[in-house]
Amino acid sequence: MTLTAAQTVAALATIAGSDNVVGDPAKMGAWLYEPRKRFHQSAAAVVTPPTVEAVQAVLRWANENGTGIIAQGGNTGLVGAQVPLSGNEVILSLARLDRIRSIDTAAGVMTAEAGVILENAHKAAEAEGSMFPLWLASQGSARIGGVLSSNAGGVNVLAYGNARELTMGVEAVLADGRLYRGLNALKKDNTGYDLKDLLVGAEGTLGIITAASLKIYPLPEDYETALVNIASPEAALELFQLMRQRAGARLNAFELIPWIGLDIQMRHGMLDRDPTASASPWYALIELSRMAGTAPGALQSSLEAAFDAALISDATIAESLADRTRMWAFREQMSECQSREGASIKHDVSVPIAAVPALIGQGVTAAETLVPGIRPVPFGHMGDGNIHFNFSMPVGADPKAFMAEFDEAVHAVIYDVVLKLGGSVSAEHGIGQLKVDLLRQVKDPVALDMMRAIKTALDPKGILNPGKMLRSVP
Ligand SMILES: Cc1cc2nc3c(=O)[nH]c(=O)nc-3n(C[C@H](O)[C@H](O)[C@H](O)COP(=O)(O)OP(=O)(O)OC[C@H]3O[C@@H](n4cnc5c(N)ncnc54)[C@H](O)[C@@H]3O)c2cc1C
Numbered sequence: 001m002t003l004t005a006a007q008t009v010a011a012l013a014t015i016a017g018s019d020n021v022v023g024d025p026a027k028m029g030a031w032l033y034e035p036r037k038r039f040h041q042s043a044a045a046v047v048t049p050p051t052v053e054a055v056q057a058v059l060r061w062a063n064e065n066g067t068g069i070i071a072q073g074g075n076t077g078l079v080g081a082q083v084p085l086s087g088n089e090v091i092l093s094l095a096r097l098d099r100i101r102s103i104d105t106a107a108g109v110m111t112a113e114a115g116v117i118l119e120n121a122h123k124a125a126e127a128e129g130s131m132f133p134l135w136l137a138s139q140g141s142a143r144i145g146g147v148l149s150s151n152a153g154g155v156n157v158l159a160y161g162n163a164r165e166l167t168m169g170v171e172a173v174l175a176d177g178r179l180y181r182g183l184n185a186l187k188k189d190n191t192g193y194d195l196k197d198l199l200v201g202a203e204g205t206l207g208i209i210t211a212a213s214l215k216i217y218p219l220p221e222d223y224e225t226a227l228v229n230i231a232s233p234e235a236a237l238e239l240f241q242l243m244r245q246r247a248g249a250r251l252n253a254f255e256l257i258p259w260i261g262l263d264i265q266m267r268h269g270m271l272d273r274d275p276t277a278s279a280s281p282w283y284a285l286i287e288l289s290r291m292a293g294t295a296p297g298a299l300q301s302s303l304e305a306a307f308d309a310a311l312i313s314d315a316t317i318a319e320s321l322a323d324r325t326r327m328w329a330f331r332e333q334m335s336e337c338q339s340r341e342g343a344s345i346k347h348d349v350s351v352p353i354a355a356v357p358a359l360i361g362q363g364v365t366a367a368e369t370l371v372p373g374i375r376p377v378p379f380g381h382m383g384d385g386n387i388h389f390n391f392s393m394p395v396g397a398d399p400k401a402f403m404a405e406f407d408e409a410v411h412a413v414i415y416d417v418v419l420k421l422g423g424s425v426s427a428e429h430g431i432g433q434l435k436v437d438l439l440r441q442v443k444d445p446v447a448l449d450m451m452r453a454i455k456t457a458l459d460p461k462g463i464l465n466p467g468k469m470l471r472s473v474p
Contacts, residue, residue, distance in 0.1 A: 039080035060177030073146025079432025114145025151201030229280030254383035343399035350427035
């Protein structure tokens with residue numbers, strides 16, 4: 001029997017306390033609308049349990065009643081995974097579990113609860129002379145549980161890896177309310193399946209993460225940052241290889257940005273001044289970290305070598321924190337700036353790094369053939385082979401007509417190029433509700449069967465984030 005919303009609210013108030021339940025639809029907006037406002041649906045209730053035990057009690061109740069539970073962190077996910085699908089689900093916000101439980105700098109481990117805001121995790125690590133290196137534009141709102149559950153990447157993946165690589169262990173509540181006590185600080189643990197790796201990146205479909213032990217690193221003394229003019233993605237690839245050879249693990253970031261990004265941001269007053277040395281078809285934002293006791297200048301000498309090899313034509317090196325901040329703002333505003341130019345069609349894709357130039361070349365040709373005047377804006381984590389392959393509508397086009405006519409067709413040609421190059425149709429943002437059908441079309445059928453079997457074993461009643469990632473759940 002499906003419970004009414006009023007029955008759900010009453011039951012949750014008994015379990016978690018009435019102050020921790022929102023049942024009035026007019027007060028649920030902050031939990032229901034995701035950043036791009038593409039997906040919207042009501043919820044039966046929002047519950048914000050104050051303790052791990054309360055999370056367990058909510059799950060036990062939901063499992064008995066067959067109520068869908070959607071875990072939510074900062075609600076910044078970009079694929080609609082954290083918002084309701086049917087309207088009968090309960091949103092379980094982890095926001096109140098926001099303690100840093102411990103920091104052990106000698107062991108390089110920080111244990112944080114799921115509701116800790118990413119930026120606060122950064123600050124906590126920095127206060128102890130360490131760094132938690134997962135940096136995203138949404139870090140002021142995104143929370144540890146959400147970041148892990150979407151296996152987020154960001155700008156430091158090159159040097160430190162994505163969320164999965166930065167997680168040593170998790171504590172999680174299973175669908176039936178049992179607690180998996182998987183927090184550990186072991187670099188080596190060969191005692192069977194890696195359950196942590198199942199829960200990280202599961203988008204709340206296998207369990208509710210309540211805390212995680214995370215890798216922290218010595219804080220670099222300084223950063224060397226530059227914006228470099230390059231002629232083409234092919235030159236960017238060569239430059240990337242040169243930088244890796246010279247800087248090794250100190251190469252933190254290698255981000256590719258096309259000229260149109262600068263043009264849009266300058267025209268719309270998004271930058272107080274041009275952060276680049278001069279006009280160029282492409283820019284690379286390159287950052288090296290410098291540890292205590294090492295001499296500065298590694299970036300400068302590498303760029304001189306690149307200049308001598310005719311890989312770059314010009315560059316500007318940040319001379320102050322303000323310069324560095326402006327360079328990063330230029331990069332971080334790339335996604336947002338497109339909204340100032342009307343509608344855009346977006347793809348979060350990855351290919352082997354060596355195939356990035358082919359991805360951009362073939363993808364641009366395919367889209368321009370389909371839609372004359374379409375404006376390609378491919379940018380992102382070149383060093384990870386992860387390009388946010390976006391397209392702005394032609395100048396003067398009608399946004400609605402552009403999306404209605406070309407959204408699906410452009411997706412089809414871009415995903416075709418990506419798959420032919422051995423790539424992935426979701427590099428960072430996940431599946432959620434946005435890419436459920438696409439996943440079914442492109443994922444290896446054996447892999448899909450294994451995923452369904454795991455889902456059925458851990459969540460036999462299908463209460464955890466129902467309908468997301470894998471739709472055909474019993
Ligand atoms: C401006 C902007 C920039 C971004 N940049 C990047 C980027 O560079 N790289 C990148 O990878 N991503 C990026 N993202 C998306 C990124 O995935 C999210 O910002 C972040 O990782 C999600 O954290 P959140 O707390 O907001 O999770 P939510 O959006 O609340 O949830 C995301 C998913 O995790 C699940 N979930 C949340 N908490 C838990 C939990 N405790 N247990 C189990 N499941 C849970 C939800 O059900 C949902 O499936 C960006 C987003 C924005 C808005």
